Amino acid sequence: MNFLSIFVIIPLVMLLALWLVKGQNGIRAVMTVGSTALLGMSIYLTVQFLLDRAAGADAEMLYTASFVWFEPLHIYYSVGVDGISVAMLLLSGIIVFTGTFVSWDMCKEYFLWFTLLSLGVFGFFISIDMFAMFMFYEVALIPMYLLIGVWGTGKKEYSAMKLTLMLMGGSAFLMCGIFGIFFGAGGQTMNITEIAHQINGAHAIDLGQQYIWFPMTFIGFGVLGALFPFHTWSPDGHASAPTAVSMLHAGVLMKLGGYGCFRIAMYLMPQAANDLAWIFLILTGISVVYGAFSACVQTDMKYINAYSSVSHCGLVLFALLMLNQTAATGAVIQMLSHGLMTALFFALIGMIYGRTHTRDIRELNGLMRIMPFLAVCYVIAGLGNLGLPGLSGFVAEMTIFVGSFQHADTFHRFLTILACSSIVTTAVYILRMVGKILFGTCTDEHHLQLTDAKPIERFPVIVLICCIAAIGLAPFFVSNLVTGGVTPIVQHILAVAG
């Protein structure tokens, strides 16, 4: 058994254990042990991966293994990781780990779905078979419906339905795209590396077909990556979701979109990616600017963060479409950084909401004096979001901007400047929110009685802040890890597309 499969087996064992145990303490024990094991495994994988790379293992994918799943359609359960997937697995490990502590008081059914969602996420990142990836993708989406619909707040049924329908719509496109690629490449293999390198019976996909399947796949994944104009599930969905689900969703699930766009749509259809990039660059450029401006006038903290996610995830796709190594590396760092920061943000918003029972920034003020720990962390999260040097956002944004600006085409450079302008708008909405809710004097007497975070709440917050600061202070590790995964893909695209 390949050791990557552990990432799927641990959640499976957790599911079984959750089903068997009784009482809140049992659930907590299972979740703590399980998520710690997942985090531990992802850290171990990162270290092992770096060591093996340093020792000269230069295959594109390491630790590959393949098992037949459904022979007639050439569907295999194939796993393997490169720098990008390792980074994403680490991100997922951290978010699931912290998410567990954030949802400390939830019931058994919630954790069952939560674990199933994690299973899907981990499975997605270790797979290199298109169909297996798609399956895990679906596994990750469905629990979201129940998690929001049952444990959410506000208009939760509406949001859950909207989110699921839109993402399912994306899946429909995606499935067409995947089968298009499969048959376009000869119908012999679903393995991504095999299709890309045209081995094991795969041949190059016809340009005409690429023009059809590329947009389908890209939009299919793009819906999850909050591509304009398919992003509207994000504000409603995030606003209604329970805290840890928002964390997992914005922190990890939205990364599935960017990851899929890069790994499947762009990698397998390089010519189309090169030729059609401009369309999606415009759309993602709009996402970046538009999300930021929308966030400026929102009044619900979760809406602000959701629109901010639209803007930041737009930057991920934007950078990927620039088709160069630096920008793509920046995009993956941005996925990591945004995942951690937005998870931190949602965790804090959830904790504040749990106390004040409102997320309307007009009704909150002066929280700094009342809950200093949460407020300080909130300021750190905010500053990280607007690109404070020393935290991860700065590193990601600078890599993206430098990389994107290296594009020889004036149009691309112009768009880069446009995207850069979001750093100002980000500052506007973050400072507006921070200024309104944390500073000033508290006028609501109910809020004066509130207490600061409990130790069990402080723990995940501190973990997330440490991760963000670690990337921000020593970015070369992450950058090197990621770029090793990005290089073959970008080179492949450039070589094929000329």
Add this chain to the structure above:
Amino acid sequence: MQSNFITMDFQYTLLILLLPFLSFLVLGICGKWLSHKVAGLIGTFTLGAVAVMSYYTAFVYFTADRLADGTFATFVPYNFEWLPFYIGNLHFDMGIMLDPITVMMLIVISTVSLMVHIYSFGYMHGERGFQRYYAFLSLFTMSMLGLVVATNIFQMYMFWELVGVCSYLLIGFYYTTAPAVSASKKAFIVTRFADLGFLVGILVFGYYTGSFSFDFTESATYAVGALHGVAPDCAKAVAAGGFILPTALFLMFLGGAGKSAMFPLHIWLPDAMEGPTPVSALIHAATMVVAGVFQVARMFPLWIQYAPETLHYVAWIGAFTAFYAAAVACAQSDIKRVLAFSTISQIAFMMVALGVCIPGHEATIDNHGSLGYMASMYHLFTHAMFKATLFLCAGCIIHAVHSNEMSAMGGMRKYMPVTNWTFLIATLAISGIPPFSGFFSKDEILAASFNYSPIMGWIMTGIAAMTAFYMFRVYFGIFWGTENKEYHEELRHHGHFGEAPLVMTAPLVFLTLFTVFMGWTLPGGFGAYVSATGTEYTIHLDPQIAITSVVIALVSIGLATYIYKGSSQPVAERMKATFPNLHQWAYHRFYIDEVYQFVTHRIIFAYISRPIAWFDRHIVDGTLNGLADGAHYIGEKIRPLQSGRVQQYAYVFFLGIVILFFILLI
């Protein structure tokens, strides 16, 4: 071999950055478990160590032998790749680079910062958030030092952003008061907007020249193991288009204009005075606000070689800002605001000095062509010292009377003798009266301006006269003039009225020593250390300009004395009454803030953000909801078909057969 030895010697400079950072971490994380005293001592002793190291660095650096071409060697004791960009020579390095202006800035920053640390013991005594205050001070000092020792533009940009954030945090130190919150927000957003220019400038510059390094001539001495910087390939950029480098440099200058509060990006600085006064002294008078000047000076070899024509813009933007700020300063009643506008005006002097330093303008006066650069750096140095003194004095006064308004003061000389004398000396220095340091540096700026064009020279002389006038106006307003006796009596009743404690006055005296002696005791003059070419530059006062400027300054001082010294000010009242509009306009800073307010709230928020948010909710989302509703509607309409009534099915069935029959027949 010898230079290598010296470089090894500079390895300790890493501590100059690390110590304040550690102090920040300790105070920031463990602050709430530390007593005020311990927290303050940690911060102050760290800074003391930094100051000692900075002075030692300056001593070693400036006493070392010059290179064969007469310049001081540039040392890079540290430089490593912090963030790779995988494109040629473009990488984000972190390092330490020592050259004359860096070493000079080390002195400025560590001196003022140390004085502010000591002073704050008294000023912030017993304040809530004392530990947080010292933590931010440490972080700020680290960032500012990181900015000046940067080995490349990106490192500078990074620390540039960090000082911006520190400034935000410190302006908003009293976060429970609304003005502090909005001032901090304004400062951050305005400078962020300017930084966008800086960032785009860096991107353009990096794209065309292929390097971010400050080692423009590749002549720096690198320590063993330090990553070598590669000079930007400016020839390539020029080949790609003659406008590229000027554009890139000007965009970077925009960032500098934001930090250094050049018109029209100055609006944040007066509001920044909402922060604690020692912070104003450190950040918004002596160090951070000169970052823009420092940036232009850092890039100066490129400016002068590739974009001399663009320097004209720098000069005229500076001149206009200097004038505008001086005019506004004449009408303010809040002493910190007067000082804020005087800071804007003085920094603009430095910008002008850099802008007028253009080759081809050296014919009229013999000054070896690079007077402006030296003058600018000189003024930066002297200004930092006397402006810090002025702000710290203002802090003492505000501490005593609990108000920023001149109406609460008057006649303070009797109660605060030390503050009075130090304030007076600093005021004389800023007015350009010999033998105080400001005279020497300002005189050089005026000489450089005359050198550029007589019009510029007279404009700057005029503004120097205005400086003397408004500074003495505020001096007399505080220490002489109409005393608010009732209020002072009341304050004395509460027992907190009088001279500030020693911990606050000692820094004043120390900084004043710089002001008194800097100008004429520095061996070889300032030009021996810092000059545009790096070679030794002998300052010689041009008697014509010196005498003119001193006479004009004295006349303004006389005028200010006549108007404001007396215990009643009939002339001032009459002036106010004669030109009510002018006074109102100047008092309201010519309504520039209102224009900004209008643009941001009425145009950007109302006409961009709100429509976008509306569009998102109603059009984009509306379309999707419409699709969902459409599906629902169609479903409802189709539903009767599946009614389950056999008669209906039979009816449809036979109708279908009849229709089919007819179709087949035809």
